[in-house]
Amino acid sequence: MSEYILEIENLTKEFPGVRALENVSLKVKKGEIHSLCGENGAGKSTLMSCISGVYPKGTYEGKVFFKGHEVNYHNVKDSEKEGLAIIHQELALSPYLSIYENIFLGHMETKLGVINWNRYITESREYLNTVGLHEPPETIVSRLGVGKQQLIEIARALSKKAELLILDEPTSSLNDDESEKLLNLILEFKRQGITSVIISHKLNEVLKVADTVTILRDGKSIRTYDVKGDKLTEEMIIKDMVGRDLTHRFPERKSSPGETIMEVKDWTVYHPEYHGIKVVDKASFYLKRGEILAFCGPMGAGRTELMMSLYGKSYGSRSEGELRIKGNILNFNSAKAAIESGLGYISEDRKSLGLVLIQDIKTNIAHASLKKLSRFGIMNSQGEIQEAEHYRKELRIRTPSVDQLVRNLSGGNQQKVVVSKSLLADPDILIVDEPTRGIDVGAKAEIYDIMNTMIAAGKSIIMISSELPEALGMADRIYVMNEGRIKGMLKKEEATQEKIMHMALVG
Numbered sequence: 001m002s003e004y005i006l007e008i009e010n011l012t013k014e015f016p017g018v019r020a021l022e023n024v025s026l027k028v029k030k031g032e033i034h035s036l037c038g039e040n041g042a043g044k045s046t047l048m049s050c051i052s053g054v055y056p057k058g059t060y061e062g063k064v065f066f067k068g069h070e071v072n073y074h075n076v077k078d079s080e081k082e083g084l085a086i087i088h089q090e091l092a093l094s095p096y097l098s099i100y101e102n103i104f105l106g107h108m109e110t111k112l113g114v115i116n117w118n119r120y121i122t123e124s125r126e127y128l129n130t131v132g133l134h135e136p137p138e139t140i141v142s143r144l145g146v147g148k149q150q151l152i153e154i155a156r157a158l159s160k161k162a163e164l165l166i167l168d169e170p171t172s173s174l175n176d177d178e179s180e181k182l183l184n185l186i187l188e189f190k191r192q193g194i195t196s197v198i199i200s201h202k203l204n205e206v207l208k209v210a211d212t213v214t215i216l217r218d219g220k221s222i223r224t225y226d227v228k229g230d231k232l233t234e235e236m237i238i239k240d241m242v243g244r245d246l247t248h249r250f251p252e253r254k255s256s257p258g259e260t261i262m263e264v265k266d267w268t269v270y271h272p273e274y275h276g277i278k279v280v281d282k283a284s285f286y287l288k289r290g291e292i293l294a295f296c297g298p299m300g301a302g303r304t305e306l307m308m309s310l311y312g313k314s315y316g317s318r319s320e321g322e323l324r325i326k327g328n329i330l331n332f333n334s335a336k337a338a339i340e341s342g343l344g345y346i347s348e349d350r351k352s353l354g355l356v357l358i359q360d361i362k363t364n365i366a367h368a369s370l371k372k373l374s375r376f377g378i379m380n381s382q383g384e385i386q387e388a389e390h391y392r393k394e395l396r397i398r399t400p401s402v403d404q405l406v407r408n409l410s411g412g413n414q415q416k417v418v419v420s421k422s423l424l425a426d427p428d429i430l431i432v433d434e435p436t437r438g439i440d441v442g443a444k445a446e447i448y449d450i451m452n453t454m455i456a457a458g459k460s461i462i463m464i465s466s467e468l469p470e471a472l473g474m475a476d477r478i479y480v481m482n483e484g485r486i487k488g489m490l491k492k493e494e495a496t497q498e499k500i501m502h503m504a505l506v507g
């Protein structure tokens with residue numbers, strides 16, 4: 001038998017108006033960890049969807065061989081039966097079902113029409129142990145954070161006896177700790193003979209775990225590297241991804257903060273369901289004009305909850321404390337009121353909070369600026385198109401037209417639409433929650449450039465970031481949170497990764 005578990009030959013895939021993949025060839029060795037890199041919209045997710053039956057045979061050209069024979073999958077179930085499991089970029093669990101139901105959903109056996117639930121509860125415990133998740137199998141999935149949900153997806157793949165595991169940006173929503181655990185798990189699978197293909201924009205992680213790296217650019221396979229043999233570096237990957245050298249990952253910016261524009265005192269937020277629990281406890285901070293603040297801390301530290309609560313009480317059952325903007329005490333009760341006072345918010349969860357997937361790009365971008373774009377209550381559709389076109393060029397949103405439905409964009413390009421929407425609303429204070437999640441290195445630099453332009457124009461930015469290099473590279477000051485409290489603050493000059501981590505734990 002061949003040493004390759006997966007072979008792709010000259011695969012071409014077109015969508016109306018877009019050639020997503022062109023003559024892509026790729027070989028994955030049995031037992032290796034193979035990483036797929038490329039800019040947003042390069043075709044990574046589409047390629048994996050073709051080989052796993054999401055796009056059935058006949059909807060693409062070219063050949064795919066799995067375990068030595070040519071595949072002919074009509075749907076995902078077909079590929080799962082053969083031992084191929086794919087974990088998509090956007091998690092696909094059923095939030096209101098339990099862990100074990102999610103693990104076995106769609107592949108439970110019945111006896112005389114009856115499901116033996118106890119058997120599945122017991123079996124799911126084993127898989128949960130393997131992935132290191134210690135939650136009762138009966139737990140409802142929506143109660144768990146993304147990190148844990150990710151592990152359930154993997155447990156689900158294991159329950160299907162996967163031989164080839166495809167992970168599309170598995171760590172994009174995880175913090176450093178969780179990411180490391182997940183990568184170790186994949187290394188452990190490798191020891192057990194399971195092959196993995198990982199799509200990731202986190203190049204340091206790619207180099208840590210991958211044996212082989214293939215780079216896609218504009219729908220074409222550019223090159224495959226042997227990580228050790230070719231002494232592969234992040235710079236080499238980036239160069240092939242973007243087709244040029246990228247000089248500055250964090251563009252330079254002059255920092256000259258002005259007066260205090262926002263001040264928060266003793267802000268406390270109560271849990272939306274368990275009203276006695278404080279999710280944020282007496283947080284106090286200030287923000288100056290022309291300043292970028294970063295909020296760092298482990299997942300669950302309360303950063304998103306704090307900011308969403310300040311943003312028109314969009315989180316929590318109630319809150320206490322004082323919020324001043326430009327000296328005035330404000331008490332917003334809706335996101336709309338917050339927007340009207342010059343606040344903007346880019347949410348971390350683009351799917352449920354940031355975008356309407358079944359609408360087109362221009363409508364989504366205009367969403368927070370309806371007032372600005374209409375006169376006497378009538379929408380100026382020409383203006384809407386112009387603004388959308390402007391951001392399409394500026395942020396390089398990869399799409400043939402701003403009439404494209406957001407659902408059809410690649411993950412990173414969807415994020416760019418979220419960013420465009422907030423920029424168009426032109427807020428004085430922009431809160432961004434994980435602004436560059438799932439965004440490729442080139443586009444990241446573009447978003448940083450735009451943030452810097454906003455600062456130069458006298459705006460202020462609060463950035464929640466789990467990527468410490470990003471916080472260190474961009475912020476003037478860093479607030480460190482943990483367990484609902486602000487543990488301390490560091491200025492750019494004194495901040496290091498070690499100090500931030502130490503502060504989060506010790507205070």
Ligand SMILES: Nc1ncnc2c1ncn2[C@@H]1O[C@H](COP(=O)(O)OP(=O)(O)OP(=O)(O)O)[C@@H](O)[C@H]1O
Nearest residue numbers: 015020040041042043044045046408409410411412
């Ligand atoms: N259903 C669809 N209809 C139309 N175009 C699509 C569809 N799915 C993907 N595309 C287009 O195909 C191209 C490749 O998208 P794909 O999602 O594979 O990119 P990606 O490499 O996974 O990017 P990212 O890093 O942002 O996730 C993009 O230009 C995208 O807009």
Ligand SMILES: [Mg+2]
Nearest residue numbers: 045089410411
């Ligand atoms: Mg993708």
